[in-house]
Amino acid sequence: MATIYDVAAAAGVSPKTVSRVLNGEGPVGRKTREAVETAMAGMGYVPSNAARMMRSNRSGLVGVITGAISTADEARPTGLPELVIVQGIQRVMAERGMTMMIADTGDRSDTVPALVETFLRHRVEGLIYVAEYHRKVTLPAIPKDTPVVLANCYDDAGTTCILPDDEQGQRDLVTRLIAAGHRRIAYLTLMSHLDATRLRTAGYRAALEAAGIAHDPALVTCCETTSPEAETRLLHAAVERLMRLPEPPTVLCCGNDKMALKLYGILRSRGTRVPDDVSVAGYDNHRVIAETLYPPLSTIELAYGAMGGRAAELLLSLIRGEAAPDAPVLVRGPVYWRSSVTALGTTLDPSTTSSTTGGHNG
Amino acid sequence: MATIYDVAAAAGVSPKTVSRVLNGEGPVGRKTREAVETAMAGMGYVPSNAARMMRSNRSGLVGVITGAISTADEARPTGLPELVIVQGIQRVMAERGMTMMIADTGDRSDTVPALVETFLRHRVEGLIYVAEYHRKVTLPAIPKDTPVVLANCYDDAGTTCILPDDEQGQRDLVTRLIAAGHRRIAYLTLMSHLDATRLRTAGYRAALEAAGIAHDPALVTCCETTSPEAETRLLHAAVERLMRLPEPPTVLCCGNDKMALKLYGILRSRGTRVPDDVSVAGYDNHRVIAETLYPPLSTIELAYGAMGGRAAELLLSLIRGEAAPDAPVLVRGPVYWRSSVTALGTTLDPSTTSSTTGGHNG
DNA sequence: CGATGACATGACACCGGTGTCATAGTGCGG
DNA sequence: CCGCACTATGACACCGGTGTCATGTCATCG
Structure with a gap:
């Protein structure tokens, strides 16, 4: 591969002058510049980042650690949103002329130290760690002169982090359901030990409380387990129980869109129509599911893309x-x-459907 | 950040000796090695890849160009399989100690030359271009000493490429349906200009022909367009027409799993039960859909992961x-x-259900 | 007309490793 | 006791750029 010296010789100037042309730096005569540019184009010269970095000490690299790649298309849809975070990071980094190195954990946390080391060898200027769902993580030691941002996770050390506002999100969604006239709102949660479940349940209750609706514990059930079959049974049992209540729910809020997809099948098998007999809402705005389901699913977006973007901006700062x-x-x-939730004929208080909760139609 | 000179001074040896310890190269005395290792650990030394590369000219980097990141979670599920290809690449590269740089096209082909340039600046040892679906691409000029492999796409220049065997895949699936007793097999195709559609239709016909079943053009319809609503209408109309035929199909083969997801909703709305009234098959094994649908969807995997792995191995060679x-x-x-396809009570010829087409149950 | 300063360019060291070659120590057979 | 092969280590140049400083050439101004 051609070097700056080859270009210099071809253009009849010194290497330093070629360097100046490359970086648009310092005064260079018009004819000299043109000669250099011609020579570069002629020999297909591409500067070496490694050599540049040696002296200037700026790699232009940022490292992203994620399990997005290895968890994608696994049965759980969590891997996909994670990827959208990476997309958000990518968008901002590309704008700022930074190159992204992505390392995949292969879904095993013990690979992280090695990945960090690889990044440090390449002298990344910063690191972003992306988690597959809102949770606590523990990172290996990273030199303190290398900035780190956590996306979709947090740690005990108080590392800078970006998190989804799960509490406010669920609150927004439930507030919207209440505005549509719903009073008996069931909540089929994800696994109970998750931060998301804790926060969203709090948001669910806050929305009820704000509307003066009493909280009924019979309406809240965990419907997620690690086994798909057990989960289907769990969901099935929950639906049976809920729909036989003296005062059954008018809407079923699911922990995520995938659960809603499963719920559709279960409701169909027992002859319950959506949304005529019962409304369904999801969480995530997992578009492959939410837009393709019939009827399309009302849900709330986790704004993963925005999280990635914010993480990138924060890291750059x-x-x-x-x-x-x-x-x-x-x-x-x-x-x-979307049309999976029907409006009940109740007076609608416009103040509860603020612009922050009013969504776009996909 | 500490350098090899700092380590050398701390250990009381020359930089070259530190280099030897780093690379486990040449004879180094036990006590010397230990002194160096202690010094390195003590000061948190991490070697600079840039400096190493200057002399040895091996970057240990491979570039991957993809739209996987920016197309993920868009309504079309194509972006996801693409990502699985990247996962396959990643797995092999990690094994071989290569670091992967990923550049995202942002779904616009005009960004590709700039991405290639960035990779060349980093002196990648090879490049893989990953397409979102089986198609022809045109790459910008790449120095011929940099190996390139195309994954899920091909070009006019005859660049090394890895492609899904669409024809054989559809043939395997239809052969399996025939073995289960189906004779009237409808095929709802993707857009007709796609390579996948052309090849799979050929595979569909080849399977029929091999079984001595006459091809009925009335059973093959394109059901994909660019607009989701128009697509739903198209699918709706196709189902109406097919099910009213004098001899209606006993199974509906969809162009992909997402179409099958849509089809489930449409069939439900007209009271047609799956698989009691009609069977459904997909294509892709998009697990979020295929395993979560009720009943779970019979489908064929595109083996994207394997494609990525093969691409990586080929590039390394x-x-x-x-x-x-x-x-x-x-x-x-x-x-x-899976259970979306029912077996019709026909004699089953074991020779048609070979081990290559017999699938696992997810 | 000589001093001054902006402009244009080059010489040279340096970044942090590695390849090459030289050299000092060590055990051993003749 | 000497030459020899082998081990352990260091000196030094080099990879391809960039930062610093020096130098040469004009146009301008007092």
Whole structure:
């Protein structure tokens, strides 16, 4: 591969002048510049980042650690949103001329130290760790002069992090359901130990409380387990129980869109029509599911893309030496209102359907 | 960040000796090695890949160009399989100690030249281009000493490529349906200009022909368009027409799993039960859909992961200077037999359900 | 007309490793 | 006791750019 010296010789100038042309730096005569540019184009010269980095000490690289790649298309849809975070990061980094190195954990946390080491060898200017769902993580030691941002996760060390606003999200969705006239709102949660479940349940209750609706524990059930079959049975049992209540729910809120997909099949098999007999809402705005289901699913977006974007911006500001925020940055997404939820004929208070919760139609 | 000189000074040896310890190269005395290792650990030394590369000219980097990241979670599920290809590449590259740089096209082909340039600046040892679906591509000029492999696509220049065996795949699936007693097999295709559609239709006909079943053009319809609503209408109309035929089909083969998901909703709305009234088969084994649908979907896997793995292995062999295969490498996946297809009470010829088409149950 | 400063360019060291070659120590057979 | 092969280590140049400083050439101005 051609070097700056080859170009210099071909153009009849010194290597330093070629370097100046490359970087548009310092005064260079018009004719000299043209000669250099011609020579570069003629020999297909591409500068070596490695050589440049040696002296200037700026790699232009950021590292992203994720399980997005290895968890994609596994039965759980969590891997996909994770990927959207990476997309958000990518978008911002590309704008700023940074190159992204992606390392995949292969879904095993013990590979992380090696991945970090690889990044450090390449002298990345910063690191982003992306988790597959809202949770706590523990990172290996990273030199403190390398900025780190956590996306979709947090740690005990208080590392800068971006998190989804699960509490406010569920609250927005339930508030919207209440505005549509629903009073008996069931909540089929994800696994109970998850941060998301804790926060969303709090949001669910806050929305009820704000509307003066008493909380009925019989309406809240965990419907997620690690085994797909057991989960189907769990969901089945929950639906049976809920629909036989003296005052059955008018809407079933699912922990995520995938659960809603499963729920559709179960409701169909027992002859319950959506949304005529009961409404269904999801969580995530997993578009392959939400838009393709029949009827299309009302849900709330987790704004993973925005989370990635914010994480990237935050990392870049840390790289510039700016101060880190002292609290987690919370990101919210809009409600997507589709035909899986019907409006009950109740007076609608416009103040409860604010613009932040009013969604676009996909 | 500490350098090899700092380590050398701390250990009381020369930089070259530190280099030897790093690379486990040449004879180094036990006590010397230990002193160096202690010094390295003590100061958290991490070697600079850039510096190493200057002299040895091996970057240990491979570039992957894809739209996987930006197309993920868009309504079309094509972006997801693409990602599985990347996963396959990643798995093999990680095994071989290569670091993967991923560049995303942002779904616009005009960004590709810039991405290639970025990779060349980093002196990648090879490039893989991953397409979102089986199709022809045109790459920008790439120095011929940099090996390139195309995954899920091909070009006019005869660049080394890995392709899904669409024809054989559809043939395997239809052969399996025939073995289950089906004779009237409808095929709802993807858009007609796609390579996949052309090849799979050929495979569909080949399977019929091999079984001595006459091809009925009334059973084959294109059911994909660019607009989701128009597509739903198209699918609706196709189902109406097919089910009113004098001799209606006993199974509906969909162009992909997403179409099958849509079809489930349409069949439900007209009171047609799956698989009691009609069987349904997909294509892709898009697990989020195929396993979660009720009843679970019979489908055939495109083996995207395997394609990625083969692409990576092929690239590594090209990097080693081995010769390229002179024809596209075709990759097949297994049939996944789930409960969306019922067996009709016909004699089953065991010879038609070979081990290559017999699928696992997910 | 000589001093001054902006412009244009080059010489040279340096970044952090590695390849090549030289050299000092060590055990051993003749 | 000497030459020899082998082990252990270091000196030094080099990879391909960039930062620093020096130098040469004009146009401008007092």
